[in-house]
Amino acid sequence: MEKQIINPWQWQASRSYVQAVEVKQETGTLYCSGQAAINAAGQSSTADMKTQLLQALHNLEQVISEAGYECQGIVRLNIYTTSSTELFACFDVFQDWIARHNVKQASTLFEVKSLFETLKVELEATVVK
Structure with missing residues (x-):
C-alpha cells in the first residue's frame, strides 16, 4: 500500500488527525462497524467516558487485528460521542493511542x-493494507 497524507x-497535528489521506495500491480495505465499550458478553458499559474510550479503542484494535490488518492502516476514524466536553477531558487517551x-x-x-x-463514545474506522 502507498499512503500519502495531505495537510x-x-x-491539525496537535489534534491527532490529518486533512486527507490518499491510498494507492492497497491489497485490501476493512470497513469497521462502530466499536464501543461493549464487553465480550455483549453488555454495554456504564462506566465513565475515559473507561469507555479505553474499551472502545481496545475493541477496535481487536477487530482490526483479527481481520489481519494493522491499526497503522487506519485512514478514516470517525468519533461519535454523547458529550464532547467529557470526551475532550480525556482526549489524551485517544491521542496516545493514535x-x-x-x-x-x-x-x-x-x-x-x-x-x-448506556454508551458514551463509538469509533468507526476504515483500514487499508
Whole structure:
C-alpha cells in the first residue's frame, strides 16, 4: 500500500488527525462497524467516558487485528460521542493511542443525542493494507 497524507496546514497535528489521506495500491480495505465499550458478553458499559474510550479503542484494535490488518492502516476514524466536553477531558487517551500506533487518519467528530443503551463514545474506522 502507498499512503500519502495531505495537510495544507499544520494546526491539525496537535489534534491527532490529518486533512486527507490518499491510498494507492492497497491489497485490501476493512470497513469497521462502530466499536464501543461493549464487553465480550455483549453488555454495554456504564462506566465513565475515559473507561469507555479505553474499551472502545481496545475493541477496535481487536477487530482490526483479527481481520489481519494493522491499526497503522487506519485512514478514516470517525468519533461519535454523547458529550464532547467529557470526551475532550480525556482526549489524551485517544491521542496516545493514535501516536502509539502511528495512525495518520482523516477524522470527523460527531456529538450525538444518544448511542446504544448506556454508551458514551463509538469509533468507526476504515483500514487499508
